[in-house]
Amino acid sequence: MKYMLLIYGNEGEWQALPKSETDQRMAAYRAYTDAMITAGAMTAGDRLRHSDAATTVRVANGKTNVLNGPYAETREQLGGYYLIDVPDLDAALSWAARCPGASHGAVEVRPIWER
Amino acid sequence: MAQEGDRDARGAAERTARQGYGKLLAFLAHRMRDVTAAEDALAEAFAAALVDWPAGGVPDNPEAWLLTVARRKAIDAQRRRRRGEDAAGHLQLLTDELAADAAGDAQIPDHRLALIFACAHPAIDPAIRAPLILQTVLGFDAATIASAFLVAPAAMSQRLVRAKAKIRQARIPFRVPERTEMQDRIAPVLEAIYATFSEGWSDPAGTETRRRNLADEAIWLGRLLASLLPNEPEALGLLALMLFAEARRCARRNGAGDYVPLAEQDPGLWDERLIDAAETALLQASRMGAIGRYQLEAAVQSAHVVRRRTGSSDWAAIARLYEVLIALTASPVVAINRAIAVAEAEGSKAGLRLLDAAAADARLAEYQPYWAARAELLARIGDIAAAAEAYQLAIGLEADPAIRRFLQQRHNALRAPAVD
Numbered sequence: 001m002k003y004m005l006l007i008y009g010n011e012g013e014w015q016a017l018p019k020s021e022t023d024q025r026m027a028a029y030r031a032y033t034d035a036m037i038t039a040g041a042m043t044a045g046d047r048l049r050h051s052d053a054a055t056t057v058r059v060a061n062g063k064t065n066v067l068n069g070p071y072a073e074t075r076e077q078l079g080g081y082y083l084i085d086v087p088d089l090d091a092a093l094s095w096a097a098r099c100p101g102a103s104h105g106a107v108e109v110r111p112i113w114e115r
Numbered sequence: 116m117a118q119e120g121d122r123d124a125r126g127a128a129e130r131t132a133r134q135g136y137g138k139l140l141a142f143l144a145h146r147m148r149d150v151t152a153a154e155d156a157l158a159e160a161f162a163a164a165l166v167d168w169p170a171g172g173v174p175d176n177p178e179a180w181l182l183t184v185a186r187r188k189a190i191d192a193q194r195r196r197r198r199g200e201d202a203a204g205h206l207q208l209l210t211d212e213l214a215a216d217a218a219g220d221a222q223i224p225d226h227r228l229a230l231i232f233a234c235a236h237p238a239i240d241p242a243i244r245a246p247l248i249l250q251t252v253l254g255f256d257a258a259t260i261a262s263a264f265l266v267a268p269a270a271m272s273q274r275l276v277r278a279k280a281k282i283r284q285a286r287i288p289f290r291v292p293e294r295t296e297m298q299d300r301i302a303p304v305l306e307a308i309y310a311t312f313s314e315g316w317s318d319p320a321g322t323e324t325r326r327r328n329l330a331d332e333a334i335w336l337g338r339l340l341a342s343l344l345p346n347e348p349e350a351l352g353l354l355a356l357m358l359f360a361e362a363r364r365c366a367r368r369n370g371a372g373d374y375v376p377l378a379e380q381d382p383g384l385w386d387e388r389l390i391d392a393a394e395t396a397l398l399q400a401s402r403m404g405a406i407g408r409y410q411l412e413a414a415v416q417s418a419h420v421v422r423r424r425t426g427s428s429d430w431a432a433i434a435r436l437y438e439v440l441i442a443l444t445a446s447p448v449v450a451i452n453r454a455i456a457v458a459e460a461e462g463s464k465a466g467l468r469l470l471d472a473a474a475a476d477a478r479l480a481e482y483q484p485y486w487a488a489r490a491e492l493l494a495r496i497g498d499i500a501a502a503a504e505a506y507q508l509a510i511g512l513e514a515d516p517a518i519r520r521f522l523q524q525r526h527n528a529l530r531a532p533a534v535d
Contacts (some may be wrong), residue, residue: 052277053284055238066237068281088288089238113284 006078011050044083047113054110055089057096061093064097071108079105083112124168128161131177136254137181142223145289147189149252150233150279155192160185180221227252228343229289231336234278235303236287243278245307245314248274252339253332257490263314263329297347305353305409308336312357330364335358335400341396349355351400352410358393359416362386374521382423390420411440430459447476448484455488463495483512487522499529 013021029047036042051070058065079101086092089109096107136157143153159352160181174180234247246264249255281287292300315330337354342349366384369375395412415436418429437453440446450473458466469488479485490505506526513519 049284053281055285068238068240088286089236090288090290093238109285 004081005045006038030084046083048112049111051110054108056106057093057094057099057102058106059097059102064093064102066093073106073108076105121169124173125164127173128164128167131164131181132161132254134187135178137225137227137230137252138225139178139185140251141186141226141289143189143235143259144180144251145226146467148286148289149283150230151276151283152189152192153185154251154279155334156185156189157181159188163188167256171390182223190350212457215372221358225343226289227339228291231304231340232291232300233282233287233289235300235307235525236282237300237303238285238287240274241303241306243274244303245310246271246275247278248307248336249311249329252336266328288358301344301347301349304340305349308333308340308438309353309357309409311336312360330357330361334361340455346403348400348403348405349409351403352413354408355393355397355400355413356416358389358396359413359420362389362393366506372517373524374515374517377419379427382420385420387423390423393417406439408440408443411436411443416439417513431455436459446470448482450476451479451482451485451488458492460497463492467492468535469498483509483514483518486512490522490525494525496530503529 014025017025031043033042036097054070056067056069056071058067080097082099084092084095086095089111092109097111099107101107122223124326128283140150140153140157144150147153147156164177164181168174205274231248234251236356239247249260249263250257257272257275258268260275261268264271269364274313288446312330312333315328315333334354334357337350337357340353341347341350362385363377364382365386366380366382367375367509393413394417397410397417399408414480415433418436434453437449438455440449441453451470454466454469454473457469467489468484470492473479473485486505486509488503490509493499493502493505503526506522508525510519510522513522
């Protein structure tokens, strides 16, 4: 059985932390990731960019609406995800617009944190 | 001597900054895919110019000199930022890309259009698109933009930083959209330029030079856009609209600084040269056979300025143009303008009926021009009490002291009913 662990947190609080504290949290994440890899439980995982970098796509009456910012309503619940690798945001948005979910809900496009 | 060299160097740097900033920044940002890093590199290059040029003289090609230095600064900064394993690979890529263009230094490729489309990308907050274009294409600093848009400098600065971070992090592309997407993508660009113009336009007396400059800069951007996208009728339409409005700037206030409505303006004060340029742009746009909001609004202006030859505006044509505009934009503001035009063409009662219909939109309850138009038409049909009430509301909603004074004068002049 596959499960997805969705991590929710307060970005503002995270940003306000002293560096020693964020280093400690990152180290904890690395250890956690390693533990799951060792246990053979890990399939994939990524850190996401802050919601500032998010763009939300909805399709209504065949028209694509692109909005700056993350998905911010509570009417809908997270129902699935795709991890895609494309050259730029326009390519990502055009896939998001074609996602059936964009017509009856919303698709948030969030960049993966790459170092 | 040293002082003179200093002045020459400063002058040359300022001239290059004014004429070439946007082109240099667009080139760097396009290559680095990072507006902030490009701005930093270019700022360092200008600082270096102020040190080097007084001593060694102003180079033959200042732009190429600045670009060479900025490239080097960009690579240095990148080296400082990235010390990880992938730094070497990334640096090589950046060096290659920046060097690839170094060969043909004389002609710096113009990526300003791609930069403008990145700034006005749908994934960028609509309110920050115009400020972002002003900063990147014209080199305005955040404090100047903040005062022009009546926003606190710290807030403006933070929003600009955030928007540039979004361009980098979400990898918003620096490219000119394909023909098939152009209609959707050019709309926010035109909107941002028009917003810039409107901010400048709201200071008609030109007392605040920063704001007046904003109107000039918007026209400059409009010209740039029309020249870079010669086959886009709406780019020409927007340019025509701005030129028509600019042509009437001096006529909008009398000697005492009081507001003069369009109908009472002296056509002798209109700038003929700008009107001719506007008519040319509008004609060129209309030949492309794709009507749009800006062309229609420019056509309204054109129907107003025929007064300089015929003595009166073509109100029937203006009413028809507004009708098409309403179908296109569903804007309550356009609905008011249409009502005013119909009142002129067919009589005050017809105009009032349209105003009543427009009032279904709740947003108009706090919109000064709605109440002013209503007051004017009520006064014309002799309903003085209702007109006075409407003027009172309009006066309370207006922020511009000159327009407030004008409305107060109209309010005070309400007396004998003038039969329509």
